Amino acid sequence: MDEDELRRRLEQLRIEHRDLDAAIDALALSDTPDQLRIMRLKKRKLSLKDQMAAIADELLPDIIA
Template structure:
């Protein structure tokens, strides 16, 4: 993938991550008894966070000082 595609993918992943965060918060505040659903959403959110970190590392390589 080129830099433009990576940047676009990064924005989509960040958006989905925010949406999951909002969904988890809403379910938790509503007193949802579906803990399995909340756990699945949290797992998905963690996978997205890992994917975001990989893309960010690709776009912003380490600078050796």
């Protein structure tokens, strides 16, 4: 992937991550929160965070001085 594609993918992941936050919050505030579903969404959110970190590392590699 080139840099522009990586940046677009990173933005898509950030949007999905924010959407999951909203979904988790809504489920947690419901009268009968579905703990299994919340747990799955949190796991997906963590996976997205890992993917975002990997892309960020590609875009901004560490410079060892």
